[in-house]
Amino acid sequence: MSSSDLGTREPQYQRSIDLLKEQGLTPLGLMTNQAWQDDPKHLLFTLSRYKFVSKMLAGRDHVLEVGCADAWATRIVVQSVKKLTATDFDPVFVDDVRKRMDARWKFDIAQHDLLAGPFPGKYDAAYALDVIEHIQPKDELVFTGNIVKSLSPQGALILGCPSLQSQAYASPPSKAGHVNCKTGDTMRALLSQFFHNVFVFSMNDEVVHTGYAPMAHYVFGLGCGRKDA
Numbered sequence: 001m002s003s004s005d006l007g008t009r010e011p012q013y014q015r016s017i018d019l020l021k022e023q024g025l026t027p028l029g030l031m032t033n034q035a036w037q038d039d040p041k042h043l044l045f046t047l048s049r050y051k052f053v054s055k056m057l058a059g060r061d062h063v064l065e066v067g068c069a070d071a072w073a074t075r076i077v078v079q080s081v082k083k084l085t086a087t088d089f090d091p092v093f094v095d096d097v098r099k100r101m102d103a104r105w106k107f108d109i110a111q112h113d114l115l116a117g118p119f120p121g122k123y124d125a126a127y128a129l130d131v132i133e134h135i136q137p138k139d140e141l142v143f144t145g146n147i148v149k150s151l152s153p154q155g156a157l158i159l160g161c162p163s164l165q166s167q168a169y170a171s172p173p174s175k176a177g178h179v180n181c182k183t184g185d186t187m188r189a190l191l192s193q194f195f196h197n198v199f200v201f202s203m204n205d206e207v208v209h210t211g212y213a214p215m216a217h218y219v220f221g222l223g224c225g226r227k228d229a
């Protein structure tokens with residue numbers, strides 16, 4: 001007889017065993033599994049970024065996530081909004097998300113390339129974390145503009161990416177594909193093309209703050225009040 005068949009010594013922890021028997025252990029996503037093996041603390045940073053989004057967009061009716069990758073942390077936002085649709089341009093990650101979808105935390109998932117056009121539908125908020133730095137500077141207005149086209153007139157957009165200043169200290173795997181990291185000023189300038197109101201936040205490790213952007217490891221931009229609405 002295994003220890004799990006006996007139950008936990010303190011009854012409040014028995015749900016851990018019950019869940020194991022009912023549905024097994026929850027698997028990590030493709031990208032999250034790699035991070036857990038190579039740099040476990042990075043998962044804390046990822047969760048913190050999604051928590052920030054969940055707080056900023058709490059209560060929204062329908063939210064669009066752009067570039068969800070394995071969407072491991074997406075349920076943090078699902079927990080705070082009424083409906084969520086996630087997209088990624090890579091079918092490998094989209095298939096992985098579908099295979100791991102949990103009925104309790106279900107959200108819509110679709111493959112879509114935002115450089116090819118807007119995603120169908122209207123959303124009252126959207127966010128893209130760790131995506132804009134992979135978009136060539138010459139394409140960033142098309143990319144961002146296509147997200148904005150899917151927003152309602154009152155919609156908000158959050159972009160988050162590693163700061164340009166942080167790249168001097170980033171590991172080669174972390175920097176791979178980074179062609180468009182932002183400073184606080186360039187993040188504000190990009191979103192100001194599309195929104196009347198832009199708010200920029202700094203982030204170091206798991207802490208979001210309004211401190212000196214050049215010393216931030218990560219930069220968030222929040223735009224609201226569409227200029228074309």
